[in-house]
Amino acid sequence: KAGVTQTPRYLIKTRGQQVTLSCSPISGHRSVSWYQQTPGQGLQFLFEYFSETQRNKGNFPGRFSGRQFSNSRSEMNVSTLELGDSALYLCASSLSDRSEQYFGPGTRLTVT
Amino acid sequence: DQQVKQNSPSLSVQEGRISILNCDYTNSMFDYFLWYKKYPAEGPTFLISISSIKDKNEDGRFTVFLNKSAKHLSLHIVPSQPGDSAVYFCAASGRSSNTGKLIFGQGTTLQVKP
Numbered sequence: 235k236a237g238v239t240q241t242p243r244y245l246i247k248t249r250g251q252q253v254t255l256s257c258s259p260i261s262g263h264r265s266v267s268w269y270q271q272t273p274g275q276g277l278q279f280l281f282e283y284f285s286e287t288q289r290n291k292g293n294f295p296g297r298f299s300g301r302q303f304s305n306s307r308s309e310m311n312v313s314t315l316e317l318g319d320s321a322l323y324l325c326a327s328s329l330s331d332r333s334e335q336y337f338g339p340g341t342r343l344t345v346t
Numbered sequence: 347d348q349q350v351k352q353n354s355p356s357l358s359v360q361e362g363r364i365s366i367l368n369c370d371y372t373n374s375m376f377d378y379f380l381w382y383k384k385y386p387a388e389g390p391t392f393l394i395s396i397s398s399i400k401d402k403n404e405d406g407r408f409t410v411f412l413n414k415s416a417k418h419l420s421l422h423i424v425p426s427q428p429g430d431s432a433v434y435f436c437a438a439s440g441r442s443s444n445t446g447k448l449i450f451g452q453g454t455t456l457q458v459k460p
Contacts, residue, residue, distance in 0.1 A: 265446050282446035290447045324389050334380055335448060337389030
């Protein structure tokens with residue numbers, strides 16, 4: 235069974251631009267969560283989607299948003315990029331809300 | 347407020363010996379705990395989990411122990427192998443409104459020397 239895939243793997247953007255990252259979960263998984271990893275803050279939860287509904291949200295500004303499609307694929311969007319948004323963005327999928335999450339390889343975003 | 351803490355940033359052990367990684371949590375609502383391993387430039391890889399109704403779970407060389415009264419869990423790797431060298435994260439989640447949200451510790455870098 236294919237794992238979680240994320241595209242693109244690397245991205246360089248300029249301050250003020252917006253970016254969209256994509257995640258395809260493991261087949262059959264309906265829950266998709268997004269995390270941001272930075273050297274200073276570690277792995278921090280952004281939001282979780284289940285059956286196209288945002289079920290949980292972390293403490294990030296409204297510039298960070300996401301959505302989930304009927305096939306469980308998910309996208310996250312960051313608008314008005316700031317230098318501090320440079321990070322590894324990880325997507326994880328799980329079968330249900332009480333099972334382990336499986337992570338994709340991440341998208342490395344660099345904001346200049 | 348860091349709800350999940352891994353107080354040891356690094357750990358070095360000899361191949362064949364036991365590796366013990368520790369994790370403490372503060373939120374008594376957490377009832378599901380996981381350990382992940384992460385190599386550079388890759389996403390975390392799930393290792394093992396434990397529910398709060400248990401105090402021990404084993405999977406091959408990996409055993410997780412949970413001490414609810416102390417709000418402490420540990421991961422034992424026996425025997426340790428050089429390929430185990432990576433960053434290890436513990437994570438926790440709680441019921442109801444926190445489903446699907448994992449809170450991670452800061453990670454412990456394990457080095458297994460041949």
